Amino acid sequence: MSQRNLVLIIIIMLITSVLVAAASVGGTLWYVKSHQGEGGASFSLPFSQPENVDPVFHPLEKLVLSVKGERQTHFIMMELALETRNAEAIEGIDNYMPVVRNALLKLFSNKTYEQLQNQRTIEELQDEVKGTLLNAFSQTRYARAIDNVLLTKYVIQ
Numbered sequence: 001m002s003q004r005n006l007v008l009i010i011i012i013m014l015i016t017s018v019l020v021a022a023a024s025v026g027g028t029l030w031y032v033k034s035h036q037g038e039g040g041a042s043f044s045l046p047f048s049q050p051e052n053v054d055p056v057f058h059p060l061e062k063l064v065l066s067v068k069g070e071r072q073t074h075f076i077m078m079e080l081a082l083e084t085r086n087a088e089a090i091e092g093i094d095n096y097m098p099v100v101r102n103a104l105l106k107l108f109s110n111k112t113y114e115q116l117q118n119q120r121t122i123e124e125l126q127d128e129v130k131g132t133l134l135n136a137f138s139q140t141r142y143a144r145a146i147d148n149v150l151l152t153k154y155v156i157q
Contacts, residue, residue, distance in 0.1 A: 053085045069113035079153035082146055089145035103136035116156055126151045
């Protein structure tokens with residue numbers, strides 16, 4: 001067998017492998033789409049997101065934190081809500097409330113009353129809180145379940 005024949009056989013084998021793989025994927029997708037919803041059961045691929053899923057807003061426990069001021073200690077009362085499109089993750093997220101409290105305690109322990117009073121917009125603070133919580137959840141399976149963090153009540157005195 002010459003080298004040219006060997007190269008030709010290898011190329012034919014590669015082309016055949018690619019065609020078989022493409023046919024398998026295409027056939028699987030066709031089968032899933034054509035049988036979706038039959039028998040009252042629906043099937044979705046693990047990497048696909050359901051379309052048009054309405055978000056769920058889940059309120060977290062009220063938080064009361066202290067911040068340092070020039071003359072005295074001040075208090076912040078916050079209520080947060082998490083926006084998610086994965087309603088099954090809510091119970092798991094609730095189990096991480098100590099992590100949420102700890103992350104926010106660390107965030108606000110570095111701030112003073114005057115800094116919070118001079119904060120330009122509530123959106124900036126909300127973005128900072130969101131970043132802190134997403135960072136706190138980054139090592140958990142719930143990190144991708146959190147779409148947004150909303151400040152629903154914020155009082156500083």
